[in-house]
Amino acid sequence: MYRIDFNDFFTSAFSVDCILFGYSEGEIKALLIKRAMQPFENLWAIPGDLIYPDEDLEQAAERVLFELTGLNNIAMHQSQTFGKPNRHPQGRVITISYFALLRIEDFEVKASSWAGDVQWVSLKNMPDLAFDHNHILSSTYEMLKLKLQNEPICFDLLPERFTLNEFQQLYEFTFDQAFDKANFRKKIKNIPLIAHDEKQQNVKHRPAKLFSFDKLSYAEGLEQNRYTFKM
Amino acid sequence: MYRIDFNDFFTSAFSVDCILFGYSEGEIKALLIKRAMQPFENLWAIPGDLIYPDEDLEQAAERVLFELTGLNNIAMHQSQTFGKPNRHPQGRVITISYFALLRIEDFEVKASSWAGDVQWVSLKNMPDLAFDHNHILSSTYEMLKLKLQNEPICFDLLPERFTLNEFQQLYEFTFDQAFDKANFRKKIKNIPLIAHDEKQQNVKHRPAKLFSFDKLSYAEGLEQNRYTFKM
């Protein structure tokens, strides 16, 4: 086994790639940027940036999110790390992928210094992306689906107040299977929801009641082991 | 937002940390090394090494595993990446943790060049480790438990032929709860096991039948969507 000089190891860089997932029109979408610089200029890509030498990973991920959306205080979930030796044409760059769940309608996207254009793209309809970003995106999407099934993060994708049907549709999309309406409502009866008096607006039929997720009650329940979130 | 020179980013290193989990005496254990070099010389640590500039992440993880155990062809699972700016006293080193499941009795551990001593240590009984290794170990253990509940990897920890009781005990340990024997057997009836004629040896009571996991049938079943592994 050969040994290289210790300092020769310190010739690499790392980056974060932040996959921002949103949900609209019954589909999960990712926010992509059109790269404004080399390499892969003009190709669509996952927003990301090199990590500063004194910066924490999560901090870097939050920085990228903020530059693009102006949003703070959004939970970032670490997904996986990708590091094939030749994945970046300009040197050895290992990238750590993070994802966050956003409400598309809650903010306006700002194209940043390194992005010429920004767009929500449905996962069913993904073009060829820069670097190994198609691979990163699809494996991060798998991780999202796993987490959606085990943690109550679906509410980060839904509007603050949602109908039970919207909730159900998101789960049907996630599991790629249809549920019976009546049975879905029984299935979720142990998830603490707040029922509001407010109703759905502008629909051509009986409007549905609006609900919101009761975070506080859920946190309490977790502590007392009253439930774990399992769909 | 300040910008540093592009080349200043290429001053970091990355490492893999390989957590080797084994199962014996009703407990899950990790293989730790006593560090033979600075920093943290003589402290117990997770085996790991810097990644060579032209080396793939998984390849590096397999190299560490091989140096320590002589084992090849063991599935490595990527866990999480840790990168607090000051986690390594000699520079910026981000580490990617991998884990593998081993049958303790199937090989002999060899202390390697960078390890003075090697030992299986129960997770219930963990000393202070080098670097942020206590943190890495405990969060990787959480990921192991999650995967044990969703993928049939428990069989990598059990002997090739096992009794249903051994299988049950591993699950009781994982879930930290006891199951009724009869009911456990119903619960697992959709997991394809091969029943052998062979029986348990050298026990002071009725010997139990030995089973092994039917990988082929499981893979087939997965393809046809006949089952997903959920405990």
Next chain:
DNA sequence: TCTAATTATTGTAATTTGGACAATAATTTA
């Protein structure tokens, strides 16, 4: 205003699963 259309919401009965516990079987030891 009344009726059809549409979707929301609740209920019911049958089936399946899960948990508690009892009964029987196969060994070893003395």
Next chain:
DNA sequence: TAAATTATTGTCCAAATTACAATAATTAGA
């Protein structure tokens, strides 16, 4: 051969799941 010990199977009841039916609330149009 009997006692001890653990393996394995069976049974009953409660709980969860499923399929499907019934009722409620709203809009649109006659």
